[in-house]
Amino acid sequence: MKPCIALTKGRLEKQFLEFFQSLEYDISPLLNKGRKLRVETEDFQFVFAKGVDVTTYVEHGIADLGIVGEDILAEFQPNVYNLLPLPFGKCRMALAAEAGIDWPERKRTIASKYPNITKEFFRRKGESVDVVKLEGSVELAPILGLADGIVDIVETGTTLKENGLVIKEEFHQYSARCIANRSSLILKKDLLAPVVEALQKGVPIQ
Ligand SMILES: Nc1ncnc2c1ncn2[C@@H]1O[C@H](COP(=O)(O)OP(=O)(O)OP(=O)(O)O)[C@@H](O)[C@H]1O
Numbered sequence: 201m202k203p204c205i206a207l208t209k210g211r212l213e214k215q216f217l218e219f220f221q222s223l224e225y226d227i228s229p230l231l232n233k234g235r236k237l238r239v240e241t242e243d244f245q246f247v248f249a250k251g252v253d254v255t256t257y258v259e260h261g262i263a264d265l266g267i268v269g270e271d272i273l274a275e276f277q278p279n280v281y282n283l284l285p286l287p288f289g290k291c292r293m294a295l296a297a298e299a300g301i302d303w304p305e306r307k308r309t310i311a312s313k314y315p316n317i318t319k320e321f322f323r324r325k326g327e328s329v330d331v332v333k334l335e336g337s338v339e340l341a342p343i344l345g346l347a348d349g350i351v352d353i354v355e356t357g358t359t360l361k362e363n364g365l366v367i368k369e370e371f372h373q374y375s376a377r378c379i380a381n382r383s384s385l386i387l388k389k390d391l392l393a394p395v396v397e398a399l400q401k402g403v404p405i406q
């Protein structure tokens with residue numbers, strides 16, 4: 201039996217595969233996978249899904265391990281074992297608003313793909329806000345007047361800058377994480393230990 205690893209499609213998939221290859225695992229069957237969502241290599245089964253679905257497959261034990269952004273874990277709090285940080289997918293969570301516009305004194309409206317993280321951020325500040333959930337291109341919301349500000353991921357800051365927004369506060373730093381199904385870690389210990397160890401060795405000491 202091969203361990204099953206669920207990968208977040210897109211950005212993290214690319215970065216994970218480069219990292220995995222640097223650990224000398226053969227990833228050649230994954231390089232020309234086309235639109236296939238399930239691919240086997242010599243040592244593993246890989247499945248490809250959206251971040252939040254990666255956590256669902258791992259929580260249900262369909263996948264033993266998952267590669268997912270820490271932002272997804274913070275937002276959805278899945279019942280998985282948060283095994284270790286990985287040295288890619290680094291980004292921050294920030295509150296941003298239009299440059300040169302005064303932050304209104306009334307109750308504010310904040311747009312985000314992360315309503316739970318947003319509410320928790322303002323709860324800790326003792327402020328009550330209305331949160332509008334969006335699925336992407338969140339930077340549009342203040343420009344179009346849907347919200348006073350946004351809570352979103354920032355990496356280079358280019359998206360904010362090119363849309364006339366500025367950071368008001370940064371409040372979390374994230375990276376990709378390796379998560380595990382809680383039972384798999386016990387029941388498939390011998391199968392998973394070598395890969396977990398290899399991933400761990402590949403993570404530079406902070
Ligand atoms: N600009 C970024 N720079 C670095 N890491 C990012 C950035 N945006 C997102 N991430 C990280 O990568 C993960 C996957 O992001 P990605 O944009 O590939 O998918 P997504 O935002 O879930 O949306 P979709 O699949 O709908 O495009 C996020 O959960 C986050 O941890």
Ligand SMILES: O=P(O)(O)OC[C@H]1O[C@H](OP(=O)(O)OP(=O)(O)O)[C@H](O)[C@@H]1O
Nearest residue numbers: 336337338352353354355356357358359
């Ligand atoms: O600071 P930057 O390097 O510009 O990166 C930040 C952008 O990246 C993410 O969006 P993504 O590309 O995932 O698109 P989305 O808006 O559709 O989620 C995030 O939501 C920001 O919009």
